[in-house]
Amino acid sequence: MSRDFDAIIIGSGPGGSTAADVLTAAGWSVLVFERGKNYLINLERPSELLAEFSNDEIKYLSRHFLGPDPWLEPRTFRVSPAEGEHRFIGDVNNLPATVGGGGVHADGKVPRFREEDFSLLSHLGPLEGASVADWPISYDDLEPFYTEAERLIGVAGEAGANPFAPWRSDPYPMPPGPPMYSALVTASAASRLGYHPYPAPTAVNSVPYDDRPACNNCGFCASFGCPIHAKGDPVASLRRALLTGRAELRPEATVSKILVRNGQATGVEWIDGEGNHRVENADHVVLAAGATETPRLLLLSGIEHPEIGRNLMFHFQTLTFGQLPQRVHGYKGRAVTHLHDDFIPVDAEAREAARAAGLPWLRGGMVEHGAAAYPVTEAKYYPWGPRHKDLMRASPMREHLVVLTMQGEDVPQRTNQIDLDPKIRDIHGLPVARITYQPHRHEVVASAHYAPKLEAILKEAGALRTGTITSPGFGAPFARHRGIPAAVPTSRHVMGTARMGCDPKTSVCDAWGRLHAIPNLIICDSSLFPTASGYGPTLTLVALAIRATRALAS
């Protein structure tokens, strides 16, 4: 059998890029497949970064520049099987399909998980209707890899500023960047109410780092690629991998199948830009396509396990808005510069709220202190006619709105899952991912418990009006906003669809990301997470990827 590479890596986002970096550093040759286009790095001269990203609201927010185009590569959605095959076809939690993946569009909030996030079942006990599980590793196992991940992508933060933070062996590689005025106002109000806001650990350079410049606060951060590469997107790891000469990155190359023979992955089938179907072989396959596309590809490959695609989790978002009397210019800076974690530990009030609702416990999530809107987005919210311009001048949204977003823990449920849509196919003719999802009562109760506290913070900050919405929304699940039904979570934190664990019957992968049944097929993305925590998933998946691929290569 021909074998050209030690490993094939599927996906060039934070997980796949990290795997490429670690494996090439260990002397392996790797081939990285990316279905999207390359705007990030010169593949012939990897020391040179490309300069294609821009401060352009139309290109990113109206025209799918980072991909995927929801007509070429749609997904389908339903709340439950009772609705039939699907209720919606289009953009369902799309993450960018481009070299760098989800790392390109994120605004780079990269907190660590807390110690108990790795042992929720032992720590809090079971929850009816949910498949809560312990992780097969502890925080202590992962801590050195968190430290390494923070150095690799470049994280700015302040050790000791968050009393709820887990222990850490090293300070952050960079100090925090400049706080946004809006976040100073809301964080100060939160402090007065006894909460503990702190500078958000952010993968955006506050000083020159890794041969990349400091952020200059342009404001086009979340949803945009960084024009000056100040964001810690996967450019750092990809550049190092490519500079070894042992990595090849192939953009616009869609893997359609992982080839498996006798319990071993042997390579992949893939489709090139002209639509030709081709094959590449390797000793190992690293799957890092994200928690929606990873289970889809396992299913397209005929790989079977009862848990593949199940236990799909997002973060249940509670978004509380407040309109401040003063202008806060939320379009200057990094979109979110403060967090508070007070709603994550289960305190006496949370226990009482859970008990009143008949739940054994409830957990909230990190709260992001943010403000940002761009004028096209703002304008579309206002009505047309003479009031349009009065509103644009007064700007209750872009200039006066502050937002607290709680990324609420979403408990795993076996019935929330990714499978293959029976009818809808993508532009390559492959069945698309179908998302079947509804929140557990836990998330709804937790959101209702914490929303008034969020509103109280904004009132303390001086808000003239406050209001709260959630995503997914309640009420009419298929009422559409901007073409997307309210039942579709807006969270881009997607997790859990190939969970890791010790028992091969109840988990897809082992503690090293290897499929129990196919040990040379390794998953390096948030599909592995047994539980979601209330923190963004990126740093944890990067730390897991370092740990898994370092073990693989040693």
Place this chain on the structure above:
Amino acid sequence: MPRFFDDQQYAIIQAACARLIPTDDDPGATEAGVVDYIDGLLGAFASDPPLIWAGGPFSGRFGGEPRFSNFHRLSRHDELAWRTRIEGSRGIEERERLGPVIGWQEHYRAGILALGADFCDVSPEEQDRRLRANESFVDLLYEHACEGMYGAPEYLGNRDHLGWRYIGFPGDVQPRGYPDDEVSEP
């Protein structure tokens, strides 16, 4: 010269946009050339590369070499998606994978017909009545009008940054960015 509209269609869309984003003490859709943005979108493929994704990283407005006007080439699939969205599927098999698509061009032709050939000559009240009677078309028109008023001028709208200027928005500020004190202070 319009890329897609004929003279009458151009005048009707311009008049409609003037009701959506009117001219008052500040410039409105008419002065900002919103109709040119919409014409550029519907006629995106009259240019090569098409006017879909502007270039980067900088516009030149705050330094750097101006490159927004260097539009990106589209891949085979991206061209298929954008032609389908703009022109509609028109019975072409590869455009009907997910079923027939009515393109924006067709929505505009039908919307203009519904507003009436005399739309530019009737009273503002009658214009508003006709706009409200065509809600789904006006939803689409308003989305595009907002993009044409407040998006980057390289997409042919927001002439002389009039949309940004009257609301005090600086627009794209790379590579200058904002100094730290402007971020943190009131």
